[in-house]
Amino acid sequence: xxxxxxxxxxxxxxxxxxxxxxxxxxxxxxxxxxxxxxxxxxxxxxxxxxxxxxxxxxxxxxxxxxxxxxxxxxxxxxxxxxxxxxxxxxxxxxxxxxxxxxxxxxxxxxxxxxxxxxxxxxxxxxxxxx
Ligand code: THU
Numbered sequence: 544x545x546x547x548x549x550x551x552x553x554x555x556x557x558x559x560x561x562x563x564x565x566x567x568x569x570x571x572x573x574x575x576x577x578x579x580x581x582x583x584x585x586x587x588x589x590x591x592x593x594x595x596x597x598x599x600x601x602x603x604x605x606x607x608x609x610x611x612x613x614x615x616x617x618x619x620x621x622x623x624x625x626x627x628x629x630x631x632x633x634x635x636x637x638x639x640x641x642x643x644x645x646x647x648x649x650x651x652x653x654x655x656x657x658x659x660x661x662x663x664x665x666x667x668x669x670x671x672x673x
Pocket of ligand 1: 559562564566581582583584591592593594595615623624625626629
């Protein structure tokens with residue numbers, strides 16, 4: 544199964560009764576394993592979590608640690624970029640050159656990198672004097 548297929552499939556499980564906007568994410572780790580996530584909303588809106596965060600949590604829970612490639616899919620007029628918080632979460636576990644594909648259910652896609660999504664990312668090296 545491709546990452547796009549995996550993201551499409553997990554999107555069906557998204558819990559999005561408030562926004563009605565289902566998102567699926569699938570990543571391949573550097574170890575070669577696929578981990579998936581979907582958005583999980585909450586009646587207390589800020590407690591909801593994004594699909595990307597779910598996929599990252601699944602990766603860490605599985606004992607895996609680094610992202611080699613990521614795909615995000617939603618039913619939207621144009622490919623949906625990860626939110627600001629997710630960009631920082633992705634950058635924690637991916638090299639700047641890692642490819643990120645943003646896709647729509649009607650077949651559009653944009654390919655970018657982690658560095659494109661979060662230029663000038665705050666990184667561990669910034670704390671070297673701490
Ligand atoms: N959402 C994601 O899961 N990932 C994104 O990249 C953009 C937004 C979710 C959060 C919320 O459940 C819904 O989409 C609307 O913002």
